[in-house]
Amino acid sequence: MGLKFRTLGTGSRLLLCLHGFLGEGSDWTEFADVFLTHAPEWQVALIDLPGHCEEKNGWICPRVNEFAQSLQKLVTAGGWGTAAVAGYSLGGRLGLHAALSFPATFPAFIGISTTAGIEDEAERARRSDSDSALAVRLRSDVDFAEFLREWWHQPVFASPARDDDQVAEFVASRQRRDPLRMAACLESWSAGGLPSQWSALLAYPGRALLLSGEADAKFTSAAVRMQSAFPCAEHHSVASLGYQLLVKKSRVVAPAAAAFLNQRE
DSSP: OOOEEEEEOOOSEEEEEEOOTTOOGGGGHHHHHHHHHHOTTEEEEEEEOTTSSOOOTTOOOOOHHHHHHHHHHHHHHTTOOOOEEEEETHHHHHHHHHHHHOTTTOOEEEEESOOSOOOOHHHHHHHHHHHHHHHHHHHSSOOHHHHHHHHHTOGGGOOTTOOGGGHHHHHHHHTTSOHHHHHHHHHHHOTTTSOOOGGGGGGOOSEEEEEEETTOHHHHHHHHHHHHHSSSEEEEEETTOOSOHHHHOHHHHHHHHHHHHHSOO
């Protein structure tokens, strides 16, 4: 499975960046610009998750293992040898799976507003049912703009820095997505269906950086727990912000990521 991406920078080290559900690789553009001023020895690959860009007819959303393999192949086929992987939200869960599956290829992981999964079986089932219902709705004759407005107003995205005047911009930028492909992504990559990775963190031989918004109690708690589970990890909490670190605070997140990756093991 080929991946659509563009690369910024001219350095000899590679950072793969994975966006969240409904996003696109360009969500990382400001992050990359700031990151490269602090870490010019790197290149940054802004990846469009499958289903979130133009694909051929007959496209099928890859399973998490298949996607991890495609990231590993991107690195090895490009002659990089190793790469760091960073992910926001859904991209964090996918990136974590890749790092744990191929630790020799991905010796550094950066998770932004993300988690190692859902452990409780009943909670996993509820989340799976919820995402399946959303997928059914997306496959119906849905008003996609209204769906996006409802998505914007979910409580998880609440933040002291959130400006509801930006909802129109969000809808306009995300309305290019294909609802049918978004439905397929929800089903393949639902937090209720993705495997819980909590028990695997202890065996990761690389380094991890976890970033969360101070006002985001749920994902800050997850980040603190992940830090304690990884053998070698850091956690940074960003003040006066909730879930949307990548969008709202790239100029804070990027230097933290650069400082972390520029540390020599």
